Amino acid sequence: MLTLPHCEYFEAGRCRSCVLIETPYPTQLSAKERRCRELLPQVPESLWLPSVAGGTADFRNKAKLVVGGWAGRVTLGILGPDGEGIDLRDCLIQEPGIRDAIPHLGAFLEETGLPPYDVPRKRGELKFVHVTLAPSGELMLRFVVRTQQALQTLRKALPRLLVRVPQASVVSVNLLPEHKAVLEGEREELLLGSSLEMELGDVSLHLRPQSFFQTNTTVARALYAQAAEWAAREQPESIWDLYCGVGGFALHCAAPPVRSGAGSSAPPRVLGVEISESAVESARRSAADAGIDAEFVAADATAYALSAPAASIPHTVIVNPPRRGIGPELAAWLEAAPAQRVIYSSCNPESLARDLAAMPSWGVLSARVFDMFPHTRHLEVMVLLERRG
Template structure:
């Protein structure tokens, strides 16, 4: 059942002018959704549209990326002001309840392990970010983004602080550079097995620390259900999932018994997808590779391709798909502008239908699923 859309979200941070990240918060949610639908329709070619998939207005975000500032004895966990000072947002109403409950405990770890918050103006300090992800089962994956290994022994000494939290994975990411880069290349596991299971529509998708997953689990579940329904209607013998991540679209499609392959550049995500496929007993194979360079011709050319690219879109892959033997494409996009550009580069396909999935309430961002068929 779709969430009710008439309930306004109360946010003390917005009311106090401490955080304005949710630019559309004063706008009634029904109007937000209608405006988003109109904007997406205006940006894309004419097609049939299903009713947009609404979100809960609060408590929907499964991931918190919190900048740490202030001092060891009085840290702030939230965002940074324009001058680099910290704004504490530990009780942000967008986050799922387990994340909000974890924040005071994580603050205690910062204080007791003497983790000096990173100060942007002076370029000094150790702890840059706390990244917390919650699973549908209420488990947590916690990442501490540090500048060095200097504090690791103190963190390990004080891990008992976190005993009250249902932590499946605790890791430290090393990001020594003085620039706006979210994370570094090195990840050190400190506790747990390094895997957070996101159980979506009965499929256990495995997230490791550097894996991507949609930040709105309930709406992501709806997106996967919709894509699977359209795939089942088309009834292709084979499906290729490009930019497959941990295998969300591919593993859902494989449950109907068809042959499915997935390609993703991140080896960690591919390992996770393979483990999930083995657990399901699915006829799905996954490989590490460049999605834009996959062979789309020959006897094993897929009948249907799913693409779920980054915000920049699929680029040169659009022309390759257009010239291929592929009959049908499902395109999941978080950027209607790049989606429009890519559709224009595929004149051999006709947009059949689309649907907006509101992953990001109170902002202008939209996730869109579009079905294309060969003309």
């Protein structure tokens, strides 16, 4: 579907998050492709695969909603320049399952009587509601509040919440007592369930309330499938997935259908490294559910790689860093390491270009744009690298 959604919020100037929503979608995608090609001039046009489109509406699997308004009459959306809440509950980029749930969440929060947090005056309780939708239709709901009292109110009101939002399979409350512009605090209390199962074909990933996951499920499937295809070409004996998160790349590269399709008689030894212990626990559970023999370690990716014995370094390394990129230390390690393939997935082509410039021994075999974030200038780009000579 390439028809742009008619967004009344944008037209009225109430929300400008989707800065490109009035730009024809093919034009948006072409601009992202052009940006990547200009930043990566060493990649010939023939090596760029067709881009993966992200859709124009109904594509976002997670909503991070600011709670505004006042007790008994809340807004769910964003804050305006004056710190007042702007209601965006009908935002058309959210998947329909999220849009359907938001009015019921609003009614539930109004029933609790808890006051929304007033940013200018630094008072109130309710700060955010995070809503994540699985392909099954199940929801993970996460309430970010300021005090223990609000936590207890929500705990007591859980039965009423489940009447209004029966699709909820995971519910948690995060405490953020500080008056600062962050999305979450350190303390997380589970009220229901433990993880949301994201079914992605051959592998399902378990997400906990604090887990990171790509916000576009359809594009995430394509991203993981592309990495698995690239990894399987040489049937490597070993793979490392650095910055592995909940294990998406590692588990897809080790999944049985990929192995059999590549004609390999034995699966690769797969190791994922991620600094978040919660994400590592989720990855281990997903591996166990899928019957995949994979190892996951809670550690800093760069520190782990730099301290690894030379004999343990794998044939293929996957990196999926945050926006800052892998940085000079890990780039230098990859430049000198005996690995033969690197799959680099980046949400920032500028940092990708810097990192590749620091790795002159590696050449690009293939590249692809994944439009994870339609109507914005953000994107995901992935390259397959081979050691030269």
